[in-house]
Amino acid sequence: MPAKQAVTRTEVADLFRRIIRLSDDTIGQNRLVYTPNWVAAQQALIKFAVDQKLTVSVDDYGTVYVDLPGQTTASPAIATGSHMDTVVHGGKYDGLYGVLGGLSALLQLRDKYGQPRQTLRVISFSEEEGSRFPVTFSGSKHYAGIIDVTGITDNAGISIDSARATAVSQLQREPGVSRSLPDLPQSFTELHIEQGPRLSNQGKTIGLVKAIVGQRRFSVTIIGAANHAGTTPMNVRKDALQTAVQLISRLNQLATAPDPLLTFTVGHLEVSPNTSNVIPGQVIFSVDCRHAEDRILDTFEIQLRNAVNQATAPGITTAISRWVSDKPVPLAAPLLAANRVLATRLGYDPVVMVSGAGHDSEIMSRVTPTTMIFVPSVAGISHAPKELTAPADLTAGIALLTASLHQQAYS
Amino acid sequence: MPAKQAVTRTEVADLFRRIIRLSDDTIGQNRLVYTPNWVAAQQALIKFAVDQKLTVSVDDYGTVYVDLPGQTTASPAIATGSHMDTVVHGGKYDGLYGVLGGLSALLQLRDKYGQPRQTLRVISFSEEEGSRFPVTFSGSKHYAGIIDVTGITDNAGISIDSARATAVSQLQREPGVSRSLPDLPQSFTELHIEQGPRLSNQGKTIGLVKAIVGQRRFSVTIIGAANHAGTTPMNVRKDALQTAVQLISRLNQLATAPDPLLTFTVGHLEVSPNTSNVIPGQVIFSVDCRHAEDRILDTFEIQLRNAVNQATAPGITTAISRWVSDKPVPLAAPLLAANRVLATRLGYDPVVMVSGAGHDSEIMSRVTPTTMIFVPSVAGISHAPKELTAPADLTAGIALLTASLHQQAYS
Numbered sequence A, B: 001m002p003a004k005q006a007v008t009r010t011e012v013a014d015l016f017r018r019i020i021r022l023s024d025d026t027i028g029q030n031r032l033v034y035t036p037n038w039v040a041a042q043q044a045l046i047k048f049a050v051d052q053k054l055t056v057s058v059d060d061y062g063t064v065y066v067d068l069p070g071q072t073t074a075s076p077a078i079a080t081g082s083h084m085d086t087v088v089h090g091g092k093y094d095g096l097y098g099v100l101g102g103l104s105a106l107l108q109l110r111d112k113y114g115q116p117r118q119t120l121r122v123i124s125f126s127e128e129e130g131s132r133f134p135v136t137f138s139g140s141k142h143y144a145g146i147i148d149v150t151g152i153t154d155n156a157g158i159s160i161d162s163a164r165a166t167a168v169s170q171l172q173r174e175p176g177v178s179r180s181l182p183d184l185p186q187s188f189t190e191l192h193i194e195q196g197p198r199l200s201n202q203g204k205t206i207g208l209v210k211a212i213v214g215q216r217r218f219s220v221t222i223i224g225a226a227n228h229a230g231t232t233p234m235n236v237r238k239d240a241l242q243t244a245v246q247l248i249s250r251l252n253q254l255a256t257a258p259d260p261l262l263t264f265t266v267g268h269l270e271v272s273p274n275t276s277n278v279i280p281g282q283v284i285f286s287v288d289c290r291h292a293e294d295r296i297l298d299t300f301e302i303q304l305r306n307a308v309n310q311a312t313a314p315g316i317t318t319a320i321s322r323w324v325s326d327k328p329v330p331l332a333a334p335l336l337a338a339n340r341v342l343a344t345r346l347g348y349d350p351v352v353m354v355s356g357a358g359h360d361s362e363i364m365s366r367v368t369p370t371t372m373i374f375v376p377s378v379a380g381i382s383h384a385p386k387e388l389t390a391p392a393d394l395t396a397g398i399a400l401l402t403a404s405l406h407q408q409a410y411s
Helices: A002-021 A036-051 A096-113 A138-143 A160-172 A198-202 A240-254 A294-310 A333-345 A360-364 A391-410 B002-021 B036-051 B096-113 B138-143 B160-172 B198-202 B240-254 B294-310 B333-345 B360-364 B391-410
Strands: A055-058 A064-068 A078-083 A120-125 A177-179 A187-193 A207-212 A214-223 A263-265 A269-272 A282-291 A317-326 A351-355 A370-375 B055-058 B064-068 B078-083 B120-125 B177-179 B187-193 B207-212 B214-223 B263-265 B269-272 B282-291 B317-326 B351-355 B370-375
Touching: A002 A036, A002 A096, A036 A055, A036 A064, A036 A096, A036 A120, A036 A160, A055 A160, A064 A096, A078 A096, A078 A360, A078 A391, A096 A120, A096 A187, A096 A391, A120 A138, A138 A360, A160 A177, A187 A360, A187 A391, A198 A351, A207 A333, A207 A360, A214 A240, A214 A294, A240 A269, A240 A282, A240 A294, A240 B240, A269 B269, A282 A294, A294 A317, A333 A370, A333 A391, A351 A370, A360 A370, A370 A391, B002 B036, B002 B096, B036 B055, B036 B064, B036 B096, B036 B160, B055 B160, B064 B096, B078 B096, B078 B360, B078 B391, B096 B120, B096 B187, B096 B391, B120 B138, B138 B360, B160 B177, B187 B333, B187 B360, B187 B391, B198 B351, B207 B333, B207 B360, B214 B240, B214 B294, B240 B269, B240 B282, B240 B294, B282 B294, B294 B317, B333 B370, B333 B391, B351 B370, B360 B370, B370 B391
Parallel strands: A055 A177, A078 A120, A078 A187, A187 A370, A207 A351, B055 B177, B078 B120, B078 B187, B187 B370, B207 B351
Antiparallel strands: A055 A064, A064 A120, A207 A370, A214 A282, A214 A317, A263 A282, A269 A282, B055 B064, B064 B120, B207 B370, B214 B282, B214 B317, B263 B282, B269 B282
16 A cells, blocks of 8 residues: 555654744744643644544653553553643754654555554644753653653743643543553653764764763852952962863863763853953853763763862862762663664665763663664764754665664554 | 041041941952942042142042142142942952042141142042943043043933933032032052052052053954764864864963963853863854063064964964953053152162052053052952951051152142
């Protein structure tokens, strides 16, 4: 039935364009969790799935589950999906590609093979980005039974509880929707754009993720003494910024040593009082470092702490505190091995790689075997309106996902 | 009449304490121009001077002129003074010391010697700090006939014209006050705290200012590319902050070469987007450099521009623009020479020095021979609530000013 599959692909592409148009794309995609744009997007997905006679449920965090029920409903589902929310001024593909790519795969399989042995499930997680409330991955964390998120507010002072209640009730009232939290699946496969330049630079189409990097974040504080830029001789200054630039320069050197794949970023830096005619009295900066192996992060953390402690000078004090420490997350090796065979059979030369970004798979891997399929991001751009993946690459990722879901749910 | 002089000193000290108490000193002194605190302070000065039967006038910018008329009123006045306004959260002595020190000197001279040959004038300039409106030295600039300031607003959107009209009319309505802009004086002597640590570090009491530094300020922009801190490999990053820290470090080295007295300050630095998990795409920082000789500033500016231009790298562009260029201002050598003799006679070992900060004297020197007397700032602290000068040093500065005014107005 190739003609019917072509129709399916066109219909899903229409749904993609419909959801994209919900955001004014001159400023990128803005589907922050529980906002009207977000509600409209999940509603569009629900309506499409109900029209397609799929089984739709919505949990109390607003995650949408689209099931194609299997013959043996007693067995757990084979699941795929990603998140519906975006960062502020985000791109078109981060998250949404995994949701609609999953839907496209599910419909193509139904068109071609009919009812699966095990239930196929596409998940559209409510929130992953942490771009509205100070929490990340709350959709997958709720499904995985890891946390309850309550009592926090967004920048406008709106509580997550009231925003969620209003938004989720709109989804749960949609015709054909049941309110429920489905059982955990037998496996979870997340299709996602790479959000980095490795595949693109290597001219490769498919990445298979063996692990998600661990990350540690630190805050480094340097305290000197603010003083008059004109009257204070150079040799008696306690200039916090001058110490900071020496230290950051040193850290950048140190970061090259433990491993070439270690990433090191000073992304945030605040000078105080930050006036052109006053010597900086205080500087606070962030350090973000990531690697797939905890021991590499251990090594760098020791060097980092030593360098910060050694940066003290007469009248200058330094301090460092760690505020994020996420261990590397290995994903399921058997699923990756199976996808590698399938990808090769489809004519791709898959790259086994590490994800430098966090994903819902990080959470899902705690409760079920989980794997990820990456497709290239043009120039590695992500979290920005210019985020782009070539149509052929989008299709390739969906083809591999389809083959994998077929192997798992039909054989 | 030493007893009467002691009474005078006590009365001026009372006035000082009264003015200081107008600001809640837990957050420092806050007498921003044309605010209620500022009006109350100028009113206190006016009332005191009228009570002392001195001649008081107020110009249309709110500068207060307190005259002890001389026998030959046809001759120009011998003037002293400083400014009444403060920075936000300022200290007790910056500006106010020169106003009340001048008043103390004038009253001691009258007590001891009676009417002077030439008129003695104490000036309390309306504004010098630029801490409310985007203009500096507007008091002395108005007196010197250099500029009219109009049409600008403060952060609250209040126009300087309406703020000035309201505040100045309150002063000009005070009993005994005439509204006028007096003729320019024959000389101007400004008594001021050093606002730097040189005198304090050398254990000296009196500084005589031969020049006010020239200063240039620049804005340096570094543009790279913002990207994901986890997914972007180190070797393809265009990290604007890493370029900035290398450049600032290099500039700090370069600044030591032209002359030990050259000051170099990066006081303001803004990172964009300034988020811990995003590689900085842009950094803008300020450069403030000062020296008493223009050729030293010329030399450094060439090196600065070369270093900024050389800091470009693949994917990184840099730019520099100059937004302040004030030439060094030499003060009157004959007045300094005379003060040096008087200071030595009084038992001080005066230090001839350069002022690293701007002062009303910079403006007054354009229209009349001008000199400055500095007293030590404890630890060089200024523009802060902890600004302090020891009582003995305050007295020493006033003693030298008194001797100088005596020499000029009575002989």
